[in-house]
Amino acid sequence: MLLGGLLGGALDLLYAFGFAASRGVAPTRLLQTIASGLQGQAAYEGGTASAALGLFSHFAMSLAWAAGFALLASRVGWLRQRPAFAGPLYGIVVFLAMRCVVLPLSAYPHPVGFPPLSTSLDLLSHMFLFGLPIALLVARALRR
Template identity: 40%
Template structure:
């Protein structure tokens, strides 16, 4: 179990850093500041965080990595019990990226912000699928396959 914990930590840090870097770039491209984007992340569980300045942004970063830790733990613990996930790590990583996109964009975000989500325009879907597949699903699957 200790080895699984190490892989979960590494996967959380790698996928979390890649995904948040993409989110920062997308926020800047959209004319938003990274701290505002991070306060938006924090406002999921803490609605008033949008008004908390840098503290709210720091909380948003923590929330992001907490969500990523759950995503990594679910996959890695499953992969330790289902050898096919390790044997077919590229396909499994792609499918997990799609699954995490669906969970976040079709369930989690619409439950919290039903008037705003889901964003299903082709560009948004393509961008988010790319991020979830390449920056989340594949890194987690590749790290899960390590011994």
């Protein structure tokens, strides 16, 4: 679970850095945007401290989602028996939960939207760069 959460979180963040860079957004600004879920608009004035909070909160959420998958997989056999299917499915669940529940309930100061290109790419990222590594590593650990 720990390794899956860290790997999934790192791959998701690397994707986000790349996508943000393609739009001219610096890594510090992206991390501040993550921190804005806790700090609201003030995150953008918090400098590297807000960026560090964004990095910490991103990995804390990644580990929490990995723990959630591990808990489910320990109780639902097909999740650990078919991680190549379960992981992308879990990535869809995480994507929807973050976009439709977590962000709207947080201090995130921007409207949550679903623009086609960024939504499609973010969904694929959650499926294959986040959910899949978590499922594969958790399933491997549970089989031991």
